[in-house]
Amino acid sequence: MGDPLAKRLCRSCGEPSHLDGLRFVCRHCGADNKVNRSDLGERSKVIPLRTLERERRHLELVPPLDPRPRTRADCINGPRPCPWVGCRHHLGLEVTRAGGIKPTFPNIEPDELEPSCALDLADNGSRSLEEIGEILNLTRERTRQIFETALQKLRLAGRSLKEFL
Numbered sequence: 575m576g577d578p579l580a581k582r583l584c585r586s587c588g589e590p591s592h593l594d595g596l597r598f599v600c601r602h603c604g605a606d607n608k609v610n611r612s613d614l615g616e617r618s619k620v621i622p623l624r625t626l627e628r629e630r631r632h633l634e635l636v637p638p639l640d641p642r643p644r645t646r647a648d649c650i651n652g653p654r655p656c657p658w659v660g661c662r663h664h665l666g667l668e669v670t671r672a673g674g675i676k677p678t679f680p681n682i683e684p685d686e687l688e689p690s691c692a693l694d695l696a697d698n699g700s701r702s703l704e705e706i707g708e709i710l711n712l713t714r715e716r717t718r719q720i721f722e723t724a725l726q727k728l729r730l731a732g733r734s735l736k737e738f739l
Contacts, residue, residue, distance in 0.1 A: 623673035646693055655690035663692040678711050
């Protein structure tokens with residue numbers, strides 16, 4: 575079937591585009607075309623915790639990188655894209671409630687992701703729901719639902735969003 579990202583035509587002029595991060599940039603007119611889930615071909619599949627535990631013995635054979643950062647100050651000037659895929663702020667994988675993992679973008683390797691850290695994005699300031707959805711490979715509506723849930727949790731804790739801005 576081939577790579578679904580190999581060929582892509584510009585939505586404006588119909589000329590071939592090239593992949594630049596998560597967007598196709600037209601070589602002819604310079605239009606910026608967003609990558610959709612349908613462009614990525616296959617959907618993400620959850621790797622269950624049982625499978626991860628079975629494969630763990632193979633992971634122990636790999637020597638560790640530098641000591642893993644413990645605080646934001648330790649990783650702020652670290653290598654990018656971030657090599658610490660197991661970090662809760664890495665954008666390459668989602669961890670399910672059951673402990674399984676699911677790649678955010680199944681056809682893009684974690685070391686090719688740009689941006690790779692949610693904390694870097696937070697440092698850069700506010701973003702629209704569409705921008706956040708694009709980065710997390712979610713729809714605008716799903717992003718809005720997650721935002722509303724987070725606001726409810728803040729209200730229940732007696733805090734407001736203004737405290738964090």
